[in-house]
Amino acid sequence: MLDQWRRRRAAARVKDGDGRQLKRFRWWHLLGRSLFYIRLPGDDGREMEYAVDVSHWGEQEDGDVRAHLYRDGRHRAQSKMPAAFPVPGGRIEVAMSAFGLRRCHYVTTGGAEQQLTPDPRSPEGRRARLHREHPNLSRCIGLVSVVVLIVGIGLNLLQALGPISQIPPVNEVTGTFTPPILLPFWLNITLVLAAALGSTERALRLRHSWLLDGAGN
Template sequence: MAHLYLDGRNVAQSKLPAAFPVPGGVIEVAKSRFGIKRCHYVATDGTEHQLVPDPASAEGRRARLDRDHPAVSHLIGWLSIIMLVIGLGLNLLQLLEPISRIPPIAESAGTFASPLHLPIWLNLALALGAALGSIERALRLRYHWLLDAGGN
């Protein structure tokens, strides 16, 4: 649920995705599996502005880290992207092999032999890293359809 507050009072709530009509436009809120992916004010003329998160929220604490320690924040941001790309790439590469063995697919496209066969502990570590990367991106209110689509 999304809750809209005005002067500390809860004035509206809605299931997500939500659109709250406000003077001069609408506030749009959407989430992914890992957190907020969109929280924007859209004016009637079509201009959009990302809203500032509540300082007490996880998103607000992540914004404070970005403001107070930009180098650390930048490093964490790049690590989250790297973890997502590596996790996505390696897991897709390994997933193609069993999918290509499905009879109709094998008959029409042939089979694929993955050059990688990672141990289960490494696959789990990559999945955990990708999940942490998605959470970090959600806390920064960053969303990209390719990197974060698993978190829709």
Template sequence: MIEDWRQRRAAKRITSGDGRALKRFRWWQLPLRALFYLPLPDGDGRQTVYAVDIPRRTDPEGGKARAHLYLDGRHHAESKLPAAFPVGGGTIEVAISAFGLKRCHYVTATGAQHGLLPDPKSAEGRRARVEREHPTLSRSISFLSVLILLIGVGLNLLQLAEPISQIPPIAENVGTFASPVRLPIWLNFALAVGAILGSTERALRLRYSVLDQAGK
């Protein structure tokens, strides 16, 4: 029931496209744009190619980011995010976080999920190439991003627990907590930057969890 409600709500955000051609990805658009593809066979034995173009900026009119769906190179539809575009045999679901994409998947009518293919020139495509051509390096980067997030979130939670525990109702019922960690401002800032970089790296691989939410 909840999923049906979400689908109906997402459908209301979709507007028809204007038929314009899909522009090629340029290197200088790395921090400004994400582009993914979904090739699907149609009933005539041919292949239909969907493309999802996500500018990394908010819509000046609505104040929210938008996803644009292209069909065989032509603008087919657009939607505020999160988006759910009905396509052949299923739905393309797109969602973002504060650090980038957290979802760009094709969900079939049977519930199977498949990630879309990033444009090779995009940041997501370049990160996928590292994972494909240098798996050991990729795993090291992934491990480091999670480690930085764990350290940053853990230390910040310890420091936040102390002032929160001093709120009168909490102090009276639970008691106060003295943080064993007191970091200088510069180190707190460095941890925050590290957490942002770690979550951004994970977003390039469309990884998102409670850890990334806490890092925000």
């Protein structure tokens, strides 16, 4: 029921496109643009290329982040996030996190999912190429990202328990909690930056966990 309601809301956000041509991905788009592709058969059996283009910094006119859908290089639709574009055989779902895309998938009417292919010049495409050409290094980077996030969440939670335990209603039940480790300011800042890098690396692979990456939002 909740999923159906969310899909209806996403469908209501979809607006018609203006037919403009899709711009190529340039090197100066690396810090703020995602571009993904998928080829799907149309009603006449002819295969068409769909592209999803997202500017992370939002639109110039209102600052809202939107996903844009292109078909064979022409603008067909746009939507605020999260987006769900109807396409042959299903829909393309797009969602953002604070660190990049967390979802860009083709979902069939039967529920099967397929992640779209990133443009090779985009950050997601470069990360995918690293995984193909150096899978062991890629797995190590992914593991480090997870470890950094877990350590950061654990240590920040310990630091937060002290002030929380001093709230009168909480203090009456638990008493005052003294963290076993008191981190200097510079180390707290370092952990925050490391967690942001870890979540950004995971976003390049469209990996997202409400606990790990949500805690860094």
